[in-house]
Amino acid sequence: MLFWILAGLAVYVANVLLPAALFLPREGVVAHLGGRDNLPDPDLLTGRARRALRNIQESLPVFLTLAVLALVLDGADMGQAVLGAQIWVVARIVYIPMYLISFGPLRSVAWTVGVIGNVIQVMALV
Numbered sequence: 263m264l265f266w267i268l269a270g271l272a273v274y275v276a277n278v279l280l281p282a283a284l285f286l287p288r289e290g291v292v293a294h295l296g297g298r299d300n301l302p303d304p305d306l307l308t309g310r311a312r313r314a315l316r317n318i319q320e321s322l323p324v325f326l327t328l329a330v331l332a333l334v335l336d337g338a339d340m341g342q343a344v345l346g347a348q349i350w351v352v353a354r355i356v357y358i359p360m361y362l363i364s365f366g367p368l369r370s371v372a373w374t375v376g377v378i379g380n381v382i383q384v385m386a387l388v
Contacts, residue, residue: 263329263332263333263340263344263347266329266344266347267326267329267330270322270325270326270347270350270354273318273358274318274322277311277314277315277358278315280314280358284305284307284308284311285304288305289301310361310362311361314357314358314361314362317357317361317373321354325347325350325379325380325383328343328346328347328380328384329343329383331387332344332386335387340386342382342383342386343383345382346380346381346382346384346385346386347383348379349375349378350383353372353373353375353376354372354376356368356372356375357373357376
């Protein structure tokens with residue numbers, strides 16, 4: 263399970279860095295050294311990356327809570343918990359590019375699959 267927790271955190275870090283990686287070449291380093299009070303609106307791709315980041319910020323705490331509970335609770339079905347964690351991580355990896363290219367149907371499927379991964383984790387705890 264620890265591997266999947268770390269993998270989930272790595273996906274989150276990639277999500278955190280992505281908007282800046284897309285925005286920085288357009289604005290340059292100097293614009294980001296100060297208080298960032300006068301940054302222009304993001305372009306389309308950067309805006310999508312920021313929204314994808316907000317989405318994982320909502321999803322990650324649930325994933326991490328369920329994963330840690332599986333580690334500490336006696337009687338948790340670890341195999342099922344790991345399966346749910348694997349599903350969540352892979353779904354989040356698929357979700358990011360689907361959001362960036364604005365492929366709504368597959369993005370929604372990836373989001374739903376991630377939720378299913380969380381449900382599987384819950385089921386492992388009961």
